[in-house]
Amino acid sequence: MRTTQRFWLVPAILGLACILAGCATPPPASDPAALAEFHQANDPLEPTNRVLYKVNTALDDYVLRPAAIAYRDVLPQAVRTAIHNQLNNLATPVKLGNDMAEGEPRLAGNTFMRFVINTTVGGLGFFDPASHWGYPDHDTDFGITLAVWGLPEGPFLFLPLLGPSNPRDATGRLVDIAADPLGRFGTGAIVTGLNWGHFAVNVVDARSRVLGDIASIKKTALDPYATFRSLYRQHRDAQIGDVRNFNEHTIPAWYPQPQAPATPR
Numbered sequence: 001m002r003t004t005q006r007f008w009l010v011p012a013i014l015g016l017a018c019i020l021a022g023c024a025t026p027p028p029a030s031d032p033a034a035l036a037e038f039h040q041a042n043d044p045l046e047p048t049n050r051v052l053y054k055v056n057t058a059l060d061d062y063v064l065r066p067a068a069i070a071y072r073d074v075l076p077q078a079v080r081t082a083i084h085n086q087l088n089n090l091a092t093p094v095k096l097g098n099d100m101a102e103g104e105p106r107l108a109g110n111t112f113m114r115f116v117i118n119t120t121v122g123g124l125g126f127f128d129p130a131s132h133w134g135y136p137d138h139d140t141d142f143g144i145t146l147a148v149w150g151l152p153e154g155p156f157l158f159l160p161l162l163g164p165s166n167p168r169d170a171t172g173r174l175v176d177i178a179a180d181p182l183g184r185f186g187t188g189a190i191v192t193g194l195n196w197g198h199f200a201v202n203v204v205d206a207r208s209r210v211l212g213d214i215a216s217i218k219k220t221a222l223d224p225y226a227t228f229r230s231l232y233r234q235h236r237d238a239q240i241g242d243v244r245n246f247n248e249h250t251i252p253a254w255y256p257q258p259q260a261p262a263t264p265r
Contacts, residue, residue, distance in 0.1 A: 042156055043229065049158040053225045056160045060207075060214075068207035082126040084205055088137065089118050089125025090198070094176050098140045102148045106248050110135045139239045142179075143172025147240045156229055161203075164232035 043049060072080070092115040099108035114130040114137065121129050131137060146168050147153070154167035162173070177183070183195060221227040 044155050049156065050225055052160055053158045056158065056163060059160060064203065064207045067204050068211055071204050072208045072211065083201065085128045086125040087202055087205060089115065090182060093181050094179050095140055097179060098142055098145045101145045102243055104243065104246060107138060107246060140243060141172055142175040143169035144240050144243055146172055148243055164228055
């Protein structure tokens, strides 16, 4: 999709959530354990979120999951890995911008070198030699950047197509979409089709990589909605913690270091 076409997606969904919004009633103060659990869940829109979870589940059951299964069954693992690598490489400019905004020069350097190496030696990003050459991949997006800047996450949201989120992460996704240079090149039906195709492959690739995990949760969890809510928070907290706690030197350890002059005796 072009940026202008994609930009409406999150606001429209958030607007729908606001229209449908129903707030969960907090437990009475006479039940401190239940009240503490309510605040820990941070899900004041739970009735609405559960309705949207059911909408998302229907979309997944009839559209996303069948497409992901077909994608997995038709394409060999090596081809799917190459496609995933290439999609990841196309997302590098946005990731680089977030690394810089987070004040992480070493991570930004790794991201830049990954793009250069994988775009050239890696055949336009279909292969990932950079990971084997000392430039590992890492997770970041503007939602993580906002967290590093100190913005609170806000209440939990469950958005159709997008799944678990919160106002901070939904805003971050908007900014990442607007900043993606792929949405700014060219005009016409062919370019629009290519951008829609890129978006669709991204969604199907992401869904195919969690087919087993989601099926297991839906089969075994007593309350899949609450499980997805908890796992999403844990995953995001881990991603944010990885960025906040990253303390490697800006210059890689293998790079020649200047030697201090010998102390005269």
